[in-house]
Amino acid sequence: MLLTGAEIVMECLIREGVEVMFGYPGGAILPVYDAMTKYPQLRHVLVRHEQGAAHMADGYARATGKVGVAIATSGPGATNLVTGIGTAMLDSSPIVCITGQVTRGAIGSDAFQEIDITGITLPITKHNYLVNDTRELAYIIREAFHIARTGRPGPVLVDIPKDVQNEKVEFEYPEGPIRLPGYRPPSAADDDQLAAALELIKQAKKPIILAGHGILMSGASNELRELSERAQIPVTLTLLGKGAMPENHPLCVGMMGMHGAAACNYAIQEADLLIALGMRFDDRVTGNLKTYSPNSRKIHVDIDPSEINKNVKVDVGIAGDVRTVMGQLLTKLPAKQHAEWIARIRDWQEDGDERDILHYESEGKLYGAQVINDLWKYTGGDAVTVSDVGQHQMLEAQYYPHQRPATMLTSGGLGTMGFGLPAAIGAKFGKPDEEVWAIVGDGGFQMTMAELATAMQEGVKVNIVILNNAFLGMVRQWQEFFYEERYQATPMFNPDFIKLAEAYGIPAMRVTRRDQIEESVRFARSHETTVLIEYVIEKEEIVYPMVPAGADLHNMLRRPKPGEKQS
Amino acid sequence: MIENNKQTVVALVENKPGVLNRVASLFRRRNFNVDSLTVGRTHKPYISRMTIVVDAARVDGRRIAANLFKLVNVIDVKLVSEEPYVSRDLALIKVRTDDADSRNAVTLICERYPARIVDIGTKVAIIEITAQEDIVEALINELEPIGIVEMVRTGVVAMGRGVRILDVDADYEPSIVSSQENGNYQAYSV
CATH class of the missing domain: 3.40.50.1220 (TPP-binding domain)
Incomplete structure (x- = not known):
């Protein structure tokens, strides 16, 4: 069968069991996008920034254990993937990124939107490929998925020059075992x-x-x-x-x-x-x-x-x-x-229980810990939660106990702010029957909030929880403890998140009191679409316990017991 | 002896574009300090062989081996210095020989080493030595007072002694079609 390189990409993705691709088109990847019209069984999700595509593929992979796929064009499209690839690398998440590249003849000439993405991603991928020969394409994509999902999983990038995408070659899907003599993940103990x-x-x-x-x-x-x-x-x-x-x-x-x-x-x-x-x-x-x-x-x-x-x-x-x-x-x-x-x-x-913040008198304040605890209670502790990075992430880890595997997704190794919303969207594509909650802070949310449009355009439902303390809370906490409360560049001017949601047609609710939390969960469940709930929380909450960076593990800063003084 | 502080890692790698870059990138990323790294083809055109020498006081050769093994294009890795092995370094040393004394001195020194004079004129001579690294170092030290004006070294290559063979599986062939057809491995520099 004579197929173009772009069609071969589609054929291979189908054989790998891919259901959905997260991507953004551009000049050097256009043949692949054009080939998509012939393969309607492969769903494409149009993101608003390629970083979102990589995080969505990552969230999909973490939620399902399958390989997530992100697609971007050459140059800036490819470089925008980098943070998402690094995130997947540090957390061993299996994703395959497919990028367009300028034509083979133009490589090395600083052509328009040319960037050496295999060079750039060399240290942050498990492996990567620049396809030089269209006849190798099917082998490479097959290897890419195999490497991504086996052994210690991780991201693999395949960079495909535009003329390789256009070139027609005889296609026969490579069957039989994959021959990678240098790739032998260990299995059993002796x-x-x-x-x-x-x-x-x-x-x-x-x-x-x-x-x-x-x-x-x-x-x-x-x-x-x-x-x-x-x-x-x-x-x-x-x-x-x-x-x-x-x-x-x-x-x-x-x-x-x-x-x-x-x-x-x-x-x-x-x-x-x-x-x-x-x-x-x-x-x-x-x-x-x-x-x-x-x-x-x-x-x-x-x-x-x-x-x-x-x-x-x-x-x-x-x-x-x-x-x-x-x-x-x-x-x-x-x-x-x-x-x-x-x-x-x-x-x-x-x-530890005695010192728990939940035992503290609220005095009319709303604490992030209370929000997470009550979300846990009213969601039956059974939701898929996807957190961003910062105080809310640690509060989620402390106050939302999980009972099942793959129900708590977060950027642990790289600590990527902006991960939460796109990864939640990806997770929902992987687990459409589960309730997915994106739990984010006001800082991280604003790094990737453009993906609100993706959620609406693609009709995917995630419940977005913003814990808004108008601070980069974790950084502020470090400044409080270790930099004598000099809050340099941590107070945040924030948009009106409710109006922002409305601009996208997203139902939204603002919560300022603890007794509204149950209602907010009902509100989230009453809508078919993505919803956004802003919880206006105490500005200077501290996540305890805390082992200061480099300190002995047992030398934690502890929250005092009720009635005790802060030491 | 210098040798005692050194660990020598040998890696068989696929002869494909960019493999040396991957190895170098790994060393940089993990902050592995390398004394020398050599690479060249083997008797199998699709396999290249690297010899990497590190200072054991600064980095553990086993960590390097474990990290190298993770690279998909690295087929096998062995810490050859854990067992008896042969290692050789080649140097070309250009020394000043603009009088009879220096010419005589150079000739006498070379007789005591596995070295020979490969080029000599009224101004300079080039000495070639192939030997264990510490012997090369010793020759350099002796030539220093005479006046070294230029020098190049290949870096160490090494091989385990005896019948322990470091090789790829006999049935291994490169997976990718076109490289097989072309047989054009020489065109790739690793």
Whole structure:
């Protein structure tokens, strides 16, 4: 069959099971857009900025576990993808970005809208391609999807010159195994490693599991629960690991790290065994590495061999698929009890509960924590939430417990403000039957709020929650603690978000009192379209606990108990 | 000995455009300090081989190997300095030989090294040496007082001793059609 390069792209996307592409047209990608007219089964979502396309593909991928697709033209279209690609890279999210490029003959001539996007994205993609030969195109797209979704997933970019898109070649879809001799993701642990890990688990008196994003990506939630229950090992979660273990499970202690539950951080510091599963000891999780969990032996399972011994030296490092390795461990794992240890953790948890802001008198103020807590209550704790980056993100992580995998999406590694709204739109395309809530701050929302138009044009429903404190709240918090309250460039002039929503035809509501929150959830559910709810919250709320950057994990700034003075 | 502080990583990579760039980008991004990096073709036209020498005090060779292995175009990686291995560095050293004394000195020095004079005139001589890196260093030190005016080194290449063969699977062929047809791997510089 004689097809153009652009048609081959479409044929390949269909064979990869792609349902939706997020993109923005332009000169060098026009042949691909023209080919779309012949393939109506592939839905295209027109974004307002290519960064939105990458985040939507990312949100779609995180919500579904499938590969998200973003399409952009050459030059500025491609560079606008960069932040979204970096976000996907740091959080191991499988996306494939297809960019147009100037014609092969013009490459290197600084042609109009020419940019070296494979060079630019080299360090922030898992792999990338510049297609030089149209006959290679089908192979490359097949490889791109394979690389994106297997092993440690990540973004792959395919840059296609315009004349390759136009050139007609004989197309036959490449069948059979993909030949990538240098690409061999590890899978299982060997017997020595398993024996060593089991021995450490048997000896441990104060073990704790650190469960990360890898649990979700490899679908190992059941294994995690079984391991934890059988050996009675408490579980702590990374930010991206939320949903790996039901948070109402008695053995789930909560989130660890900079704004994690104090009980988790104390437990990690005092433990005699860390079992790190599909997580990478990020600095936001460890605090000061020199004093991190000083008395523990450490088992680390991660699919990426370069993560083993990168930040934290471990006693047993296993490069493998976390689900496979946990399955291997479970065949030999004995039942154990750690009642004393679990009781000690429970004490820390109770102390944390006492300090909870929800126990504070509101005095007419509306706190972000209350908004999240009540959203959790009135949505039945079962929504898909997509947060942006900042205080509201940490409040979401603290006050919206999740029970199911892939229901809490956020930019953890790169911390990309502006992620929330477009990623929520992408997630909704992936999970149309679920209720999707974008929880954003007034700062991050304004970075990508142009995607409101995308939501309306495409008829996709997300419930947008803006926690508006008229500040870049997390930066302000750092300025309060570490820069003597010099609030340089953190107070925000904001538009009237209600009128802004109205301009797009989006139903909107402003909430200023806690007793309106239940009504606001009803309001969101009463509309078929995207809605926007602005919660005008206390301006100078602080997210506690907080491990200052580089401090010891147990040296948290804690919220005082009611009646206590701030130390 | 210099050798003790050095770790030597050997990587087999696909002979495709941009692969050296990917490796160099990795080192820069991860802040890996590299003493020397060489690359060249092997007896299989679609495979190139890199030898990377690092200072073990500054970076762990195993971390470099693990990160290199993640690159899709890197087929295999081995830390050859963990086991007995042979390593060679080649240098061309141009020294001032504008009097009889210096010419004699250069000749005598070269006799004590695996070195030879490949070009000599009334003003300068070029000495070629192929040897282990520390021997090359020693020769350079001896030539220094005579007057080195120009020098070039290839960087270290290395190979494990004995029958441990570092090679790709026998049935491996490049996946992409056109490269197979052309057989034109030489056209690509990695």
